[in-house]
Amino acid sequence: MKLKLTVTGFAAVKFLGTTVLSLAFAGCGLDGVRGTVVSVEENRYVIRDGRGREWHVHADERSHRDHVQAGEEVRVYVTKEGYAAFIQRLQ
Amino acid sequence: MTHARFFIQVTGFRRIVCPALVVARRRNPAGRRIRLIVSVLAVAGLVLYGQDASAVRPFVTDDARVVYPGQLEVENFGGMTMGRDRKPGFEIRSLQGTSVTDRLEIIAGGFGFQYENNTMTPQDLVFQPKYVLYRSFGLVPSVSAAAAVLAPLSGNRQLWNSYHMMHVSWFLFTPQDSTDPYDNDLAIHVNLGAKGQYHAGLGGRWTNKLYWATGFEVMTPISRELRVLGEIFNGDPFSFEEEFPAYQVGFRWYKTPNLQWDFVVRGVRDGGIGSGIGAGIETGPGWNYTVQIGLRFLVDDVFPFR
Numbered sequence: 001m002k003l004k005l006t007v008t009g010f011a012a013v014k015f016l017g018t019t020v021l022s023l024a025f026a027g028c029g030l031d032g033v034r035g036t037v038v039s040v041e042e043n044r045y046v047i048r049d050g051r052g053r054e055w056h057v058h059a060d061e062r063s064h065r066d067h068v069q070a071g072e073e074v075r076v077y078v079t080k081e082g083y084a085a086f087i088q089r090l091q
Numbered sequence: 092m093t094h095a096r097f098f099i100q101v102t103g104f105r106r107i108v109c110p111a112l113v114v115a116r117r118r119n120p121a122g123r124r125i126r127l128i129v130s131v132l133a134v135a136g137l138v139l140y141g142q143d144a145s146a147v148r149p150f151v152t153d154d155a156r157v158v159y160p161g162q163l164e165v166e167n168f169g170g171m172t173m174g175r176d177r178k179p180g181f182e183i184r185s186l187q188g189t190s191v192t193d194r195l196e197i198i199a200g201g202f203g204f205q206y207e208n209n210t211m212t213p214q215d216l217v218f219q220p221k222y223v224l225y226r227s228f229g230l231v232p233s234v235s236a237a238a239a240v241l242a243p244l245s246g247n248r249q250l251w252n253s254y255h256m257m258h259v260s261w262f263l264f265t266p267q268d269s270t271d272p273y274d275n276d277l278a279i280h281v282n283l284g285a286k287g288q289y290h291a292g293l294g295g296r297w298t299n300k301l302y303w304a305t306g307f308e309v310m311t312p313i314s315r316e317l318r319v320l321g322e323i324f325n326g327d328p329f330s331f332e333e334e335f336p337a338y339q340v341g342f343r344w345y346k347t348p349n350l351q352w353d354f355v356v357r358g359v360r361d362g363g364i365g366s367g368i369g370a371g372i373e374t375g376p377g378w379n380y381t382v383q384i385g386l387r388f389l390v391d392d393v394f395p396f397r
Contacts, residue, residue, distance in 0.1 A: 027194070028224065028225045028226075029223075029224075029225040029226035029227045029233070030226040030227060030228070031193060031226075032159070032193040032194075032226070033193075034159070034160070034397055049397075050397040064265065064267065064268075064269060064270045064272070065270060066270050075159070077226070077228075077272055085228060085272070086228075086270055086271075086272045087270065088270040088271065089270070
């Protein structure tokens with residue numbers, strides 16, 4: 001009985017913890033963006049997503065990226081600061 | 092690869108399941124339904140062969156990633172469970188899902204049947220939202236949270252199973268020339284949560300158990316498309332009764348970026364006098380083994396989420 005209560009208590013704490021963590025960390029880390037390349041200038045890209053928002057992102061030698069041109073559709077994983085870890089051209 | 096060879100692979104899947112179908116055909120006309128479901132899955136595999144997407148569910152339990160918004164995710168598997176002094180039990184199941192945003196995925200479905208002791212019953216239906224809290228690649232892990240409820244179609248309608256868990260996953264060693272972030276040489280995951288059961292017939296009694304799992308998927312020297320996977324877990328989250336020790340090992344073949352085949356052997360030790368495990372198939376005391384074949388695929392832009 002004591003073990004069951006302990007586990008139930010753990011489940012309740014875990015559920016609460018999950019909720020709090022979800023609220024605290026929601027949206028952290030890399031964002032995934034799908035859009036069309038508006039312009040490319042060396043390591044700087046401008047991408048327009050499906051809602052019409054423009055994302056200014058930059059890449060470096062550590063970025064995993066396809067060679068893309070303006071007008072092509074891409075999926076990008078980007079930090080809040082605009083660093084693109086992945087730039088993937090969609091077929 | 093030609094479509095003919097692909098069809099042979101699909102029919103090979105049917106051949107493995109076939110002993111169940113033979114028994115079912117002799118003793119229960121419902122076996123025809125299993126044949127129909129397998130045929131539909133095989134045709135779906137043929138139809139979807141060659142489309143472009145990324146496979147995203149490497150483990151049976153789950154990990155910290157979701158499909159791309161708008162994609163349809165279909166996870167099918169069929170298997171045979173054997174235990175000491177018991178007739179084999181058979182199951183077949185199909186899960187569907189999609190992501191409504193970049194981080195929120197909804198899994199719904201779980202349509203399927205199990206056949207044992209000359210009786211066929213439907214599988215429990217699953218509804219599971221999952222949210223990616225933190226997305227990262229490399230040494231810093233991704234973190235997601237999921238919760239699920241299972242509608243009790245397979246057995247006692249007063250028992251409602253559920254679970255919630257956190258996933259912590261490392262996606263490691265992506266080749267520099269690959270732009271698919273989930274094209275990893277090694278993936279590791281750790282899950283921690285709780286399984287719950289609500290018994291409506293006992294005045295609404297809740298019971299909870301700790302749930303945990305850890306697993307890996309690693310490329311083989313043979314090919315990047317062929318991976319070895321292994322996992323130990325405190326019982327399948329779909330089954331409240333199932334507990335540690337439980338494990339699974341097997342191979343995963345990334346046939347195309349959007350389609351993968353799995354061959355997995357699972358072992359679960361029943362420490363009691365026998366009970367229902369996995370998707371509800373009964374087991375005897377001691378170790379019980381399941382041989383499972385899975386077919387998972389994704390289809391782009393099925394839903395209007397971007």
